[in-house]
Amino acid sequence: MAIINVNEQLLEATVEISDLGTAGTPATTMTLLNLQDVSITNNQGTFRYQTLDAQSEAVITTVATNSVGLNCVLDTDQFFGDGVDASPIINKGLFGTSNDKTKIDFRIYFQGATGSGKKYVHGTGYITGLAPTVNPGAPLWVSPITIEVDGNLGEDVTT
Secondary structure, three states, X not given: OOOOOOOOOOOOOEEEEXXXXXXXXXXXXXXXXXXXXXXXXXEEEEEEEOOOOOOOOEEEEEEEEEEEEEEEEOOHHHHHOOOOOOOHHHHHHHHHHHHOOOEEXXXXXXXXXXXXXXXXXXXXXXXXXXXXXXEOOEEEEEEEEEEEEOOOOEEEEOO
């Protein structure tokens, strides 16, 4: 067994969002900067039932609710977009992508995105849950970001 160490250069947890159908394509991919934390949720639903011939409930799994949650210090281009790029995500940023309800591809690399043999989780979904905050004690804009996953999460490895 090996722990997943992310405290070395080029091994940081990395989140990329891309225009739908273009995951991993540099021209249409935004790497989210200044991450504070990342969480991946795969919440299997369950159905419980009781029968007269058993002393305990039985359970079967149903469909899963999947999401990705993160917090990051906001960058102007990342949040509002650069306004000139042909890629809708890079052009409109997180706010425009969320506001327009644009479906995206995403990848979450467990130990950086560069090099071969790096494991990642991927899927498609929607940016939601933006709630930028700032205050005198924390004078940088910080926002939670949720990716509501449409369908299954997948896993893969870089080549």
